[in-house]
Amino acid sequence: MDKFVYLFHEGNGSMRDLLGGKGANLAEMTRIGLPVPFGFTITTQACNAYYDASKTIPTFVEEQTLEALTCLEDKMDKKLGDPNNPLLVSVRSGSVFSMPGMMDTILNLGMNDETVIGMAKLTNNPRFAYDSYRRFIQMFSNVVLEIDTFYFEQFLEETREEKGYSSDPELTSEDWQEVISGYKAIVKKHTRKEFPQDPKVQLFLAINAVFNSWNNQRAIVYRRLNKIPDHLGTAVNIQSMVFGNMGNDSGTGVAFTRNPSTGEHVLYGEYLINAQGEDVVAGIRTPQPIATLKDEMPGVFNQFSEICKHLEQHYQEMQDIEFTVERGKLFILQTRNGKRTAQAAIRIAVEMVKEGILDKKTALLRVDPDQLNQLLHSRIDDKFEKRILAKGLPASPGAATGQVVFDADEAESLSNDGKKVILVRPETTPDDIHGIVASQAIVTSRGGMTSHAAVVARGMGKACICGCEALKIDLRTKQFTVGETLVNYGDIITIDGSTGEIMLGEIPMIDPELSDEFQLLLAWADQERKIGVRANADNPEDAKKSFEFGAGGIGLCRTEHMFMDLKRIPIVQKMILADNYDERMEALDQLLPMQQGDFEGIFEAMQGFPVTIRLLDPPLHEFLPDKEELLVEVAKLQITDPQSFELKRQEQLLKKIRQLDEFNPMLGHRGCRLGMIYPEIYEMQAKAIFYAAAKLAEKGILVEPEIMIPLVGHVNELKHMRQLVISAAGKVQYETGRMFDYTIGTMIEIPRAALTADQIAEEADFFSFGTNDLTQTTFGYSRDDAEGKFLQAYIENKVLPENPFAVLDQEGVGKLVEMGVKLGRATKPALKTGICGEHGGEKSSIDFCYRMGLDYVSCSPYRVPLARLAAAQATIRHEVNKQEIFTTA
Numbered sequence: 001m002d003k004f005v006y007l008f009h010e011g012n013g014s015m016r017d018l019l020g021g022k023g024a025n026l027a028e029m030t031r032i033g034l035p036v037p038f039g040f041t042i043t044t045q046a047c048n049a050y051y052d053a054s055k056t057i058p059t060f061v062e063e064q065t066l067e068a069l070t071c072l073e074d075k076m077d078k079k080l081g082d083p084n085n086p087l088l089v090s091v092r093s094g095s096v097f098s099m100p101g102m103m104d105t106i107l108n109l110g111m112n113d114e115t116v117i118g119m120a121k122l123t124n125n126p127r128f129a130y131d132s133y134r135r136f137i138q139m140f141s142n143v144v145l146e147i148d149t150f151y152f153e154q155f156l157e158e159t160r161e162e163k164g165y166s167s168d169p170e171l172t173s174e175d176w177q178e179v180i181s182g183y184k185a186i187v188k189k190h191t192r193k194e195f196p197q198d199p200k201v202q203l204f205l206a207i208n209a210v211f212n213s214w215n216n217q218r219a220i221v222y223r224r225l226n227k228i229p230d231h232l233g234t235a236v237n238i239q240s241m242v243f244g245n246m247g248n249d250s251g252t253g254v255a256f257t258r259n260p261s262t263g264e265h266v267l268y269g270e271y272l273i274n275a276q277g278e279d280v281v282a283g284i285r286t287p288q289p290i291a292t293l294k295d296e297m298p299g300v301f302n303q304f305s306e307i308c309k310h311l312e313q314h315y316q317e318m319q320d321i322e323f324t325v326e327r328g329k330l331f332i333l334q335t336r337n338g339k340r341t342a343q344a345a346i347r348i349a350v351e352m353v354k355e356g357i358l359d360k361k362t363a364l365l366r367v368d369p370d371q372l373n374q375l376l377h378s379r380i381d382d383k384f385e386k387r388i389l390a391k392g393l394p395a396s397p398g399a400a401t402g403q404v405v406f407d408a409d410e411a412e413s414l415s416n417d418g419k420k421v422i423l424v425r426p427e428t429t430p431d432d433i434h435g436i437v438a439s440q441a442i443v444t445s446r447g448g449m450t451s452h453a454a455v456v457a458r459g460m461g462k463a464c465i466c467g468c469e470a471l472k473i474d475l476r477t478k479q480f481t482v483g484e485t486l487v488n489y490g491d492i493i494t495i496d497g498s499t500g501e502i503m504l505g506e507i508p509m510i511d512p513e514l515s516d517e518f519q520l521l522l523a524w525a526d527q528e529r530k531i532g533v534r535a536n537a538d539n540p541e542d543a544k545k546s547f548e549f550g551a552g553g554i555g556l557c558r559t560e561h562m563f564m565d566l567k568r569i570p571i572v573q574k575m576i577l578a579d580n581y582d583e584r585m586e587a588l589d590q591l592l593p594m595q596q597g598d599f600e601g602i603f604e605a606m607q608g609f610p611v612t613i614r615l616l617d618p619p620l621h622e623f624l625p626d627k628e629e630l631l632v633e634v635a636k637l638q639i640t641d642p643q644s645f646e647l648k649r650q651e652q653l654l655k656k657i658r659q660l661d662e663f664n665p666m667l668g669h670r671g672c673r674l675g676m677i678y679p680e681i682y683e684m685q686a687k688a689i690f691y692a693a694a695k696l697a698e699k700g701i702l703v704e705p706e707i708m709i710p711l712v713g714h715v716n717e718l719k720h721m722r723q724l725v726i727s728a729a730g731k732v733q734y735e736t737g738r739m740f741d742y743t744i745g746t747m748i749e750i751p752r753a754a755l756t757a758d759q760i761a762e763e764a765d766f767f768s769f770g771t772n773d774l775t776q777t778t779f780g781y782s783r784d785d786a787e788g789k790f791l792q793a794y795i796e797n798k799v800l801p802e803n804p805f806a807v808l809d810q811e812g813v814g815k816l817v818e819m820g821v822k823l824g825r826a827t828k829p830a831l832k833t834g835i836c837g838e839h840g841g842e843k844s845s846i847d848f849c850y851r852m853g854l855d856y857v858s859c860s861p862y863r864v865p866l867a868r869l870a871a872a873q874a875t876i877r878h879e880v881n882k883q884e885i886f887t888t889a
Contacts, residue, residue, distance in 0.1 A: 005065055006018075007038075007039075007072075008030040008038065008041070009031070020235030021336055022336065029335060034311075037241070040069075040238055046235075047236075072089070086110055088115075088240070089239060089241055090238075091106040091210060091237070093235070095233070095234040105143075106140055106209075107139060107276055111133045116132075116133040126173035128247070137152075143209050155182045163175060221437070227802075239333070242326045246327055249325070250274060251272055251297075253293070254269050254270060254323075255304070255308070256269055258318045260318070263341075263351070268290065270289060271290060272285055272288065273288075316362070317337045317366070319337065342375050349364070349366045369843045369867075369873070372866045373866065379498075379509060381507065384507050387503055392465040392467050392468025392471075395451070395467075396454060396457040400494070402440040403492060404421075404490065405489065408432040408435025410489075411438045415438035415439070421438065422439055423438075424480060427452065428453040428456070443466075448466060457497075485504075492506050529871035530875045532857070535864050536554070536558070540602050543605035545861045545862075546605075546606075555612050555834050555840070557613045558614055560618050560622075562594070573624060575681070591684060592684050603692055603693065603705075607701065608701055612708050612858075615675060616681055627654070627661065666776065670710075675724065676720060679724055690742070693742070703740065704741045706742070706766060707745070708747055709722070718746050722744050729742060748770065749769070753820070767824050767831060768834050771836075771838075771845075772838060774816060775837070778813045779809070781804075834856040840858045841859025849874075850871065
């Protein structure tokens with residue numbers, strides 16, 4: 001029979017898939033001799049067996065669990081349910097990948113009306129025993145019996161007020177016994193059953209609850225957001241209890257080996273004296289910073305500091321550690337790789353290289369490219385006056401402005417309507433995950449730097465302020481007050497997650513600055529990567545920004561965007577509405593110097609790096625007024641001024657729009673088809689490019705333009721357009737007396753182009769895969785219609801694993817790219833290939849491009865740093881795989 005239950009000492013850190021991340025870490029810490037309370041792990045395979053058995057624990061899993069429980073009882077010399085010497089355990093979930101706040105924890109399991117008396121006698125501390133019992137009833141009732149915590153908290157708060165207490169530690173053992181009676185009454189009212197007294201019944205109900213939590217709504221949302229597979233399942237960790245609430249020589253805490261917000265190499269975290277673990281993250285009591293533990297328990301602090309160093313060296317990663325002190329003795333309950341901001345991830349990776357913990361390649365793999373977006377967006381401009389309303393804990397850096405909302409559902413609803421919102425709550429819970437996703441930032445009045453809101457916000461890269469006790473929040477009236485200031489639902493506030501400041505109104509933001517560590521990490525990435533990174537830029541400003549972010553050229557310059565300027569639109573419309581060649585050329589002669597100026601600016605900004613320029617791509621009707629609006633205007637004029645010149649002009653415009661109207665413009669008269677029918681348009685653009693190249697040559701800047709013909713589906717289209725461009729270059733070279741090099745290629749964005757790439761390569765110097773249109777034409781989806789109508793439902797129902805317009809569909813579209821590269825290089829072995837769709841800035845798509853042997857990826861300017869890092873990671877990962885294959889062979 002398969003083994004479904006492992007004692008901690010039977011496992012190790014490499015068994016994550018089986019034991020889950022938490023179980024593997026507990027086993028590894030036990031293996032290396034740390035003070036870990038004894039226990040065992042029920043595997044992820046048992047979770048899958050539970051679902052295979054229609055949500056029933058199979059007999060073989062139950063038997064192995066009871067065998068492990070016996071070992072635990074023997075080890076601890078205690079017995080579950082023994083009224084004289086009771087064993088108490090914690091029950092925690094632990095998936096393969098960390099899912100903070102998504103799963104549920106139960107402490108003090110094994111307590112009942114008899115064992116609580118035994119605990120009181122054994123510890124000579126009745127207050128502690130009854131406090132532990134009431135905690136267990138509350139947790140078990142919430143997690144297993146699904147009774148909202150609110151009822152228990154409300155009863156406890158009423159009891160405190162009635163007795164004149166301000167905090168839980170003031171309650172006596174007699175007080176706790178009253179609370180326990182009240183809690184049992186709440187359970188009876190909501191379940192119509194008594195609270196379960198049999199500890200083994202409690203244990204298996206708790207295991208059921210952990211397995212069920214794998215598929216609760218918040219877990220499903222988290223997995224979807226973080227691309228975690230649904231089939232992995234969760235392990236269950238059963239561990240003997242240690243108690244931080246046994247008096248002032250006991251406590252509990254959470255700490256990071258480095259600051260997860262900034263990356264600074266200092267112990268960072270919080271603890272509470274005379275408390276259990278849930279108290280730290282629940283936000284009910286305000287914890288103390290970890291540094292003050294040095295004064296309260298110097299011996300424990302020194303031991304903990306050494307363990308932190310040991311764990312960081314062992315795992316070669318910043319660690320997030322849970323600990324408990326029981327009567328002066330330190331226990332490590334958990335360690336895992338700590339979640340951190342992008343800023344911290346970069347600093348930690350760079351400093352660990354300098355400290356000799358990591359090599360450069362490993363450091364590069366430690367930073368998630370998607371996180372870099374956090375560093376490439378705006379922050380508050382300090383030049384503007386800030387009306388600081390309140391200040392809390394700076395839990396997650398970044399700045400945001402938005403309307404105040406007090407409910408996760410409201411946040412989601414307003415966000416769907418295009419509003420920017422900031423979620424303000426006393427504290428957040430896992431049930432608020434959808435509201436956190438929808439919000440620009442989160443503010444809580446309770447909780448610390450390791451509270452649910454702080455951890456989740458940091459993981460998502462959202463600004464967050466916690467523990468802002470000055471906020472008096474009234475969820476019923478949807479408002480909060482700070483002193484005499486009242487802030488209502490919908491009011492605008494600005495927050496700075498780096499300082500903890502909350503400000504009234506909107507404050508201007510400024511562009512980010514890249515840290516020295518960031519620049520150094522990207523320099524390391526450039527040394528490793530074997531694939532180029534370019535940017536999609538359509539004007540000199542974007543080209544300059546791309547160059548600053550380290551782009552090695554421009555992979556896509558969309559010339560149609562140059563026509564969208566308000567001053568140019570009338571000339572473009574004149575070109576489109578021209579009745580004959582001469583009229584069209586008159587308009588084109590006006591547009592040529594405008595385009596030339598744009599190209600000069602772009603070439604100059606890129607300082608000799610390659611620039612790929614796509615000739616006009618969209619259908620011409622996109623430059624004309626909306627047909628429906630024009631119909632209304634014509635109808636009005638026919639009634640109000642039927643003889644006017646304006647009516648004749650508008651009717652002529654409407655006639656032309658109707659002539660250009662297409663049933664499916666995306667598959668109509670656009671791209672190279674425009675150049676075939678109106679070659680003068682493409683000739684004007686080619687001349688503008690070459691005049692700009694000649695002008696730059698006068699300044700001593702060598703430019704090698706790459707002219708890209710869009711939407712080619714047949715080699716003859718490219719053959720005609722190639723000759724047109726060569727002719728235009730010859731005319732400009734003759735006219736200016738300047739010689740320049742250039743190349744002519746095409747964008748592969750039609751399936752037929754990929755299928756006949758060997759033929760098309762005969763006329764192409766390079767291929768650029770336009771994966772936006774290639775995805776549309778391969779799937780048969782109109783992107784705008786698909787994303788607005790059915791695509792999200794497809795993803796939620798797992799018809800598709802990802803949005804194919806965001807993440808390259810490697811099985812379908814990817815095969816066309818692979819075929820295009822192979823066929824093209826069969827004709828021309830040195831054929832340059834790249835990708836210029838939005839997928840060029842997505843990490844898994846970049847990895848695919850590396851594997852396909854593409855020369856470069858191209859993405860939007862602000863995604864260039866991400867692409868540089870992802871390209872390096874692809875190179876490192878696959879070089880390691882090649883070495884392993886070679887070594888094995």
